Amino acid sequence: MRDQNIEAIKNYTKAIMLKDQTGHGMDHINRVVRLANKIADTEQCDHFVVIAAAYLHDTVDDKLVSDPEDAYKQLSEFLASLTISVSVVERIIHIVENISFSQTLTGTREKLSIEGQIVQDADRLDAMGAIGITRTIYYGGHKGNPIYDPKILPRTLQSKSEYRKDSTVINHFYEKIIRLNTGLNTNYAKKIGQKRQEFLEEFLKEFMKEWNE
Incomplete structure (x- = not known):
């Protein structure tokens, strides 16, 4: 039954994210699911909740959906239609509500x-890493942001509203992406993150070198 529920969850996500052109499409979702599954194998946890939340984590993101409130309503109704307990539904939704980077800027994120x-x-x-670099550039292009402007300095983000304001693609690396490594939770993720962080830092060094040549 759990396999059937996961398949239904996957299909629900696919219907929402399949046409995404921001770097948050099903290729991203599937990678997150695979990574989450690997990390879960190293921790004492509920694999079903992990995989379900990994599939659903972007389906209500306010930068991706036009009406987040309605998206949450639809998600709650969908999960209630499955053969899973109310407590499990609440655990999944709590994860979806609290994992985003922007939540760290609002001061409202609850403990995960x-x-x-x-x-x-x-x-x-x-x-992070090569995939993260590609996704960041892809998203910046989607938003119409300039690649780089040395006159526009990276911001120290203090609020979600500031985070949502457009900047340059390269600034986004400094404002967010390069900071993610310090916020990783599990030992398995930290090992992967270190390698990806080093790749990212080398990319930024090379970018600046070539820009200034």
């Missing part, structure tokens, strides 16, 4: 369960 920490790690790892 180990399952939430795993999904957050998997999501953050996919924003």
Whole structure:
């Protein structure tokens, strides 16, 4: 029955994210699921909650959906239609509500369960390294942001509203992406994150070198 529920959850996500052109499509979702599954194997956790939340984590994101409140309503109704307990539904939704980077800027993020920490790690790892670099540039292009402007300095983000304001693609690395490594939760993710962080830092050094040549 759990396999059937996971398949239904996957299909629900696919219907929402399949046409995404921001770097949060099903390729991203599937990588997060795979990473979350690997991390979950190293922790004492509920694998079903991990995989379900990994599939659903972007389906209500306010930068991706036009009406987040309605998206949450639809998600709650969908999960209630499955053969899972109310408590499990609440655990999944709590993760979806609290794993995003922007939540750290609002001061409203609630403490994540180990399952939430795993999904957050998997999501953050996919924003790092070669894949993360590609996704960041792809998202910046989607938003119409300039690649780089030395006159526009990176910000120290203090609020979600500031975070949502456009900047340059390269500034986004300094404002968010390069900071993700210090926020990883699990030992398995930290090992992967270190390698991806080093790759990211080398990329930024090379970018600046070539820009200034």
